[in-house]
Amino acid sequence: MAEWLREPGFAGTHATMGADISQFMAMLFTALFLVGGVQAKKGNGTGHHWLMLGGMVAMLAFFTSYYLFRQLGVLAFEGKEGFGGSQTLYENVFVPLLTFHILLVVIGLVMAIYMIVLGFRSQTIVDGHRTLHEAIVQTTWKKIGTMFGIVAGVVLLFFLGRGVTAGFSAGKLGVYLGLIVLIAIVFGVEMTIQRLWPNGARRHRVLGRFTIVVYCILFVTGSVTYAMLYILYPGRIG
Numbered sequence: 001m002a003e004w005l006r007e008p009g010f011a012g013t014h015a016t017m018g019a020d021i022s023q024f025m026a027m028l029f030t031a032l033f034l035v036g037g038v039q040a041k042k043g044n045g046t047g048h049h050w051l052m053l054g055g056m057v058a059m060l061a062f063f064t065s066y067y068l069f070r071q072l073g074v075l076a077f078e079g080k081e082g083f084g085g086s087q088t089l090y091e092n093v094f095v096p097l098l099t100f101h102i103l104l105v106v107i108g109l110v111m112a113i114y115m116i117v118l119g120f121r122s123q124t125i126v127d128g129h130r131t132l133h134e135a136i137v138q139t140t141w142k143k144i145g146t147m148f149g150i151v152a153g154v155v156l157l158f159f160l161g162r163g164v165t166a167g168f169s170a171g172k173l174g175v176y177l178g179l180i181v182l183i184a185i186v187f188g189v190e191m192t193i194q195r196l197w198p199n200g201a202r203r204h205r206v207l208g209r210f211t212i213v214v215y216c217i218l219f220v221t222g223s224v225t226y227a228m229l230y231i232l233y234p235g236r237i238g
Helices: 017-041 045-069 087-122 141-166 170-196 200-232
Strands: 123-126 129-132
Touching: 017 045, 017 200, 045 087, 045 129, 087 123, 087 170, 087 200, 129 200, 141 170, 170 200
Parallel strands: none
Antiparallel strands: 123 129
């Protein structure tokens, strides 16, 4: 699998197969989120629900695969040899842009998990149609602690299971611990935000708009980085 991802991509650039798949998936996610946002504005709650849920689940699965295999990213740290531009351009433009993009990836993953949970908690189904329910949607620290313990346990069991078959390493452990930290951040966000917007429907609308903006900026920064790395200033990648 890893060797195949290093082969030349299908887009006709200097990118690897993994990089082209990453860029294509980013385009697909962004399109789903934008169409889902349009459906929400039109009052089509059911269409909005399935478009956003499908996009977010697919995005989470994709980025989880990226971090597990460490080969799928357009934006993997290739080092200076992966960037064919000048040292000045690399340090002052490429690295800051890449860093900003990775920060947005983390925010996007946190918001994806949070919005999936919030979407189910704040919706109601009336005559077969999904709509937001104008009600207080809050949880307690006890419930949060229980859910986090269960999820963290599942993640660690998955790590142990893969470790038995594929071997253990500090890098793999770091990935799984990072996933647990990410989940903890999601729960922390929930406990903070639910005090600012206790009404679940209003919270969903406000954070939904914010999340879509984040995904759009994420796609733009990723596309610019892809262009710099594989079209404008290709290096010795792969």
